[in-house]
Amino acid sequence: MNQLKAIWAYRYFIISSIKTEFRSRFARSSLGGVWMVLHPLAQVAIYALVLSAVLAAKLPGIDNQYAYAIYLMAGTLGWSLFAEVFGRSLGVFVDNGNLLKKMAFPKIALPLIVTGSALVNNLLLFGAVLVVFGILGHMPTLMLLWLPVLIAVTLALALGLGLALGIINVFMRDIGQIVPIILQFWFWLTPVVYVSTMIPEKYHALLMLNPMSGIVMGYQNILVYNKAPDISTLLYPATIAIVALSLALFMYFRANEEMADAL
Amino acid sequence: MPNSKLTLTNLEFKIENSALPSPVLEVTNIGKAYRNYGSELWRILSWFGLRFKPVHETWTLQNISFSIAPGEAIGVVGQNGAGKSTLLKIITGTLKPSTGSVTVRGKIAAILELGMGFHPDLTGRQNAYHSAGLMGYTSTQIDAVIDQIEAFAEVGEYFDQPVRTYSSGMQMRVAFATVTAYRPEILIVDEALSVGDAYFQHKSFDRIRQFQSEGTSLLFVSHDKGVILSLCDRAILLERGHILKDGSPEETMDYYNALIAEKENSTIRQEKLADGKVQTISGTGEATIEESGLYNSIGEKVELIGVGDPVELRIKIKMYQDIPELVVGYMIRDRLGQPIFGTNTQYLNYSFTSLTSAESFECIFNFVANIGVGSYSLSLALHGTHSHVLANYEWKDNALMFEVINIDKNIFVGTSWLPTEVKVVR
Structure with a gap:
């Protein structure tokens, strides 16, 4: 309760920090905010052009020569949100160590700032994806309304894992080195660049053990196949996300006092 | 003791409410x-929940209890590592x-x-x-004071320029103006405040004093005796994580100085053990300085001198050989070692002649400390006359250290005190 009050009291700081992050990233560049859109647009355009036009990969069930690019973009949208929040909350306490030692403010504001700015980034990427979809002649439907659910599950999972490991990272700095490596393996264990049906049936259950599989497949259902996400595959990631987030918050309350000592 | 206090808290609180204002800060046995x-x-x-005993516990603070009343100014002193920052x-x-509580x-x-x-x-x-x-303020709260921050910082058009184009002093101004935009109940002032130009330093101190008059309590952390003595109502001396003294600033600073002096003496003793002499002394030794000290007008030995105070420098000299003529001199240096003033008996047209071995006497210089606030050192010298310039009997650097503070003079800057009268003719 007290933490919620503290977050509310610091709402202005959280929002201003997110703004500051974008402001400083594009300060002194003449195009400024345009870069915020150009970056994700370029990223998506590379996927669309190189992978589809050059490799001409086709997807079963989609009647569009850019089908593979569309598939890739959908998965990337979900994965990049997860990876950014997870990866950055991992180092958020260590990177802001000096500030935490000198100023008294609720530490929980820091991962929230990370989450907020990652969300803004992701929404921009989403905008860029929609533009490219339009150019490629792939029109998304009202199923897009399911996206906030997926985003919420992704954020909870990423924040839960990132916060928990970020706290441990304060005391055991090796975590900060190991996790990026794990994240790379994790990417290939998630059906972002390949289709889950390409995996032999006997390994399928194994693939679904990865909570990100269900989430990414949900993104693909919505954006590629214009279908509602499969609730049954989402329940498992949502459960994991809630467990991870509760664990992280529990650890946060326990470690809160010791963190400033170790920074 | 803390337990008995806890049970009485409610009762005390009622009494305090009717009579004395309750303290703004209570540190209980932390x-x-x-x-x-x-x-x-x-x-x-x-x-x-799996409890393991820590292998090693390092206590940086123990049994710290004190409280601060509204409007009170407290100094916290102590050597590096005493636990001030903690x-x-x-x-x-x-x-x-780890233990105790802060209210x-x-x-x-x-x-x-x-x-x-x-x-x-x-x-x-x-x-x-x-x-x-x-600091926890919302945008509407900041909107209300932003003009005042801009006015106080006095950085002009730079206020809307990126901070990277600022000088460090300008950055300080904006930072100070922001931190003090709202009057807090407790203001903690570290030595950080000694940065910046004199104009802004005075401006910031004015604001701090104004806060104090409106009821803000101040907590100064400083090695600067002058700050503690001139601004604080009380001072707390920390040593190795314990409160060694909590009393009037003079009392606490005396205690602190004694503590440092004790340590300095012991190092000198060690140096003497090593080579028999203290390194800063040079000379051929026909005449040596036995003892020296600064004294105030009532004959007390002092290390702290007010601007414009009369001071007496006493130097005890002992002769080891017959010397036809001796010159005694002193030099005041500032903390950077720059000479501020120096003279000797020859310049003062005073001559010591026909000195004999084993003779012992005291040479007394009286001067008025018309020098600026700061810390100074005294170098003492015994040498021959101009015609015997090569004869250096003893030269002692850092023979004495003293601090000059401004007690009763108007505020001024610089290393010299030039009494000034102002008159306006229109």
């Missing part, structure tokens, strides 16, 4: 231990005490590291908003 676990894994498991961090809330009634603002969290690419205005946000 201690701080840094726990070292054999492996960090044990620490992490301990959050989940105490401050516990009071501001960045560190949690704060009101808002704390700390002038510790000014400009902390400033972003170089943001303008002064944006940074002011951002760091006031870090």
Whole structure:
């Protein structure tokens, strides 16, 4: 309760920090905010052009020569949100160590700032994806309304894992080195660049053990196949996300006092 | 004792309410231990209820209790590593005490590291908003004071320029103006405030004093005797994590100086053991300085001198050989070693002639300390006359150290005190 009050009291700081992050990233560049859109647009355009036009990969069930690019973009949208929040909350306490030692403010504001700015980034990427979809002649439907659910599950999972490991990272700095490596393996264990049906049936259950599989497949259902996400595959990631987030918050309350000592 | 206090708290509170204002800060029996676990894994498991004994506990603070009344100014002194910063961090809330409790009634603002969290690419205005946000204020609250911050900082058009184009002094101005935009109940002032130009230093001290007159309590952390003596009502001496003295500033500073002197003596003793002499002394030794000291007008030995006070420098000299003529001199240097003033008996047209071996006498210089605030050292010399310039009997650098503070003069800057009268003719 007290933490919620503290977050509310610091709402202005959280929002201003997110703004500051974008402001400083594009300060002194003449195009400024345009870069915020150009970056994700370029990223998506590379996927669309190189992978589809050059490799001409086709997807079963989609009647569009850019089908593979569309598939890739959908998965990337979900994965990049997860990876950014997870990866950055991992180092958020260590990177802001000096500030935490000198100023008294609720530490929980820091991962929230990370989450907020990652969300803004992701929404921009989403905008860029929609533009490219339009150019490629792939029109998304009202199923897009399911996206906030997926985003919420992704954020909870990423924040839960990132916060928990970020706290441990304060005391055991090796975590900060190991996790990026794990994240790379994790990417290939998630059906972002390949289709889950390409995996032999006997390994399928194994693939679904990865909570990100269900989430990414949900993104693909919505954006590629214009279908509602499969609730049954989402329940498992949502459960994991809630467990991870509760664990992280529990650890946060326990470690809160010791963190400033170790920074 | 803390327990009995706890049970009485409610009762006391009622009484205090009717009579005395309750303290704005109450520090009750706090201690701080840094726990070292054999492996960090044990620490992490301990959050989940598996209790492991820390392998090693280092206590940086123990049994610290004191309170501050509204409007009171307290100085915290102590040598490096005494626990001053830890105490401050516990009071501001960045560190949690391992034992005891801190009760704060009101808002704390700390002038510790000014400009902390400033972003170089943001303008002064944006940074002011951002760091006031870090202090927990909302945008509407900041809107109400932003004009006042801009006016106080006096950086002109730079307020809307990126902070990276600022000088460090300008950055300090914006930071100070932001931190003190709201009057806190407790203001913690670290030595950080000695940065910046004299004009802004005075301006900031004026604001601090104004806060105090409106009821803000001040907590100064400083090695500067002058600051403690001239601004504080009370001083606390910390040594190795304990309160060694909590009393009037004079009392505490005397205690502190004695503590330092004790340590200095012991190092000198060690040096004497090593080579029999203290390094800063040079000379051929026909005449030596036995003892020297600065005395005030009533004959007390002093290390702290007020601007414009008459001072007596007494030098006890002992002869080891017959010398036809001796010149005694002294030189005052500032903390950077720059000579401020120096003279000797020859320049003063005083001659010591026909000195005999084993003779012992005292040479007394009387002067008025018309020098600026700061710390100074005295070098003493015994040598031959101009015609015997090569004869250096003894030269003692840093023979005496003293501090000059401004007690009763108007504020001035610089190393010299030039009594000035002002008159306006229109």
